Amino acid sequence: MARSDPLRLLLVPVAPAMRRLSAVAVLASMIWPLQAALVALAIGAALQGQVAGALVAGFVVLGLGRAALSALADRMAQNAAEAVITNLRCRIVTREALRSGRDLGPGATASLAVEKLAALSPWITRYAPASARVAVVPLVILALAFWQSWAAGLILLISGPLIPLFMALVGMAAKEASARQMAEIGSLNDLLVDRLAALLDIRLLGAAGAVTQGFATQAGDLRQRTMAVLRLAFLSSTVLELFSAIGVAMMAVFVGFSLLGQLGFGTWGAPLTPTAGVFLLLLAPEFYQPLRDLAAAWHDKAAADAVADELAVWEAGQGDALPGTGARTARLSGPATINLRDCVTAHGLHLPDMRIDAGQAVALVGLSGAGKTSALRLMAGLELPGAGSVEVAGQPLTEERVDAWRARIGWMPQRAAFLATSLRANLALGRDGDLDAALDNAAAREVAEALPRGLATRLGESGGGLSGGEARRMTLARALFSQPDLILADEPTADLDRTTAQAVTEGLLAQHANGRTLIVATHDTDLAAQMDRIIRLGDTT
Structure with missing residues (x-):
């Protein structure tokens, strides 16, 4: 079974909503190629001295529609995240009240219910829509690029996969760092609960200094693990920005030299027109954007994976559910046999x-x-x-x-x-x-x-x-x-x-x-x- 399965299972209660969210997010992104075509046609018309008012109006209407769909997708993502997190918190609270045993301490359990579940929200609101866009948008833009120029399509085809490749390499390290950070958060919360419970004994024994030093040491460990996660997040951002910038620059060089007549290859026979060149230049950043969004949210997925693993540990560590409702009721009649x-x-x-x-x-x-x-x-x-x-x-x-x-x-x-x-x-x-x-x-x-x-x-x-x-x-x-x-x-x-x-x-x-x-x-x-x-x-x- 794939390691992502426990994480995907968390979305089962909101699966229909997530499918609608994915469709809206993809639809919003697919409007840009239409806008890019209108911009390219408008610039081409302007170069020929023609008025392109209708094209500009169409661009504005499409932009308003794209903004509305993006806002709708954001709201749907927030609602889905809130539903998932609320459901999980209710499960934790209910089972902690009704179950007889637990593997996690009270501090770690409280941290899981409050702090760690919140890490699922960026995964749902950012990573899930981005993964849906990645599955559709780059392929459509790649097809449009090949339609205009085989060389332009080749640039995107070669440079595009480098982003998810390095993203996956960085992501494996990010998952481990996030898991260590989550474990440290739980340990620190458990330590706090234990020390608060024994506060009277600590004061009577004069152990306040040693306890304070212990907190300082563990807090320092948590700070180091948090910084390790942030370093990996910045590393992944740097990598994705580098490759996307190189890809856009290569497209700009190809289009520029083709329009100047310095390159005589790369098209399907006819020279590259200004309209086609502008269209390709506008498409290139949007080809990388879903990949960039996915890579930027990759550490969100790493954190969510760590939370899902801890949820699985919590589920496995629970005792059997306590029979009955726990409500006050009249005593059962009969002898105590x-x-x-x-x-x-x-x-x-x-x-x-x-x-x-x-x-x-x-x-x-x-x-x-x-x-x-x-x-x-x-x-x-x-x-x-x-x-x-x-x-x-x-x-x-x-x-x-x-x-x-x-x-x-x-x-x-x-x-x-x-x-x-x-x-x-x-x-x-x-x-x-x-x-x-x-x-x-x-x-x-x-x-x-x-x-x-x-x-x-x-x-x-x-x-x-x-x-x-x-x-x-x-x-x-x-x-x-x-x-x-x-x-x-x-x-x-x-x-x-x-x-x-x-x-x-x-x-x-x-x-x-x-x-x-x-x-x-x-x-x-x-x-x-x-x-x-x-x-x-x-x-x-």
Whole structure:
């Protein structure tokens, strides 16, 4: 598959509009040969002492029509660019809100949605129309040149291909430079997000100087990569201007010496007339103009290629789409039971059958990669199985029921994640619940009170201002906030010291003692031993 395919696929939603745009852009350019013919005829008539008012009037009318078509093409191109970019931004925002995993960091994703997608606009508004004109206009002008003089046609035929040849050579380097620049922009944005999230820790540790120096170094790298892109852009402009200038100069020399009678070849028998000479001189710049426009916009295509590649990486790095709508809804009725039968995940992992009754405490154990997290995600309705079935509360778990089922669940992920807002908002997430009870049950009240502004303390996505154990206790408090019937905890004690792990374990067991169903995926043998049941996944020998 051609490397340009990912880029062309971005235009699929506006394909009809792009075809109309190409037709209008080509039509606007094709008016010039008619204008050139009128100018040449007018000059020829003037040399013979004739009045050429009608020819001048025709030239003006055609010029107005060309200007109107060019303006229409520009407006159509802007509308198409806006439609493509808006659609992609909506996709990114929607999928970031509804998807469970991502390969790019938050800063890189934001940069992709805001800064980098804007690089598609010049490609759509400049490169796409120019490529349509290149496919038609030079060929028509070449035919007209050969019609008047085989030598003039030969000049254009030899000099014309040199522009796209060198344009392609420069373009390959421009693509690599643009890709490096785009990657550096994303890295710098990710670094900024991480440092802002950990701003409190940086100030407490007195690391502001080192952080500032790191920003300065990475900003310097970005500046160098940006200048590399600009150098290549100027190089390509110089090359195309050189060859187009040489071609126009050769045409002028041929026409001039032919009209002076110094050249006796190059025509189809009859000497070159002043009208034909002027016509060729007016056609020559327009022959190169589409090629020049295309070459000038070549670095726009290089930047757009880099963006398309990053979009492909973003698409590939996304987790499976979150089932349901995420809307608040009434809780699904029925006992908090779960039954997995013949389940195969979307990634092809086979899980053993398991039935968990209401009020049980169950530990899922096994080697890394055995499917503990995947089983929890299927139980929580965060994924639907690729094969097999999941029953919850005695009913099949379907796309229509997942929101109501998740309303009954307290989810404690393995990796603590927070919104860039207050601790209170991170715990409540817009739900109704008992915040004091959640903090007490998670042994997290003293953690909240120790923060500079208590529950009003603003956190970053990585939980800046909280240690690993504190962040884990806060995720437990968040899971308990809405008083769920079922608690799903993924490695709740991993990487915690003994004291903190014991506090988290006691909080979970207290919820089980209150009648809640508790399911944990864990490598912690002490935690697993305190559950009612242990379900082993994969090979644990």
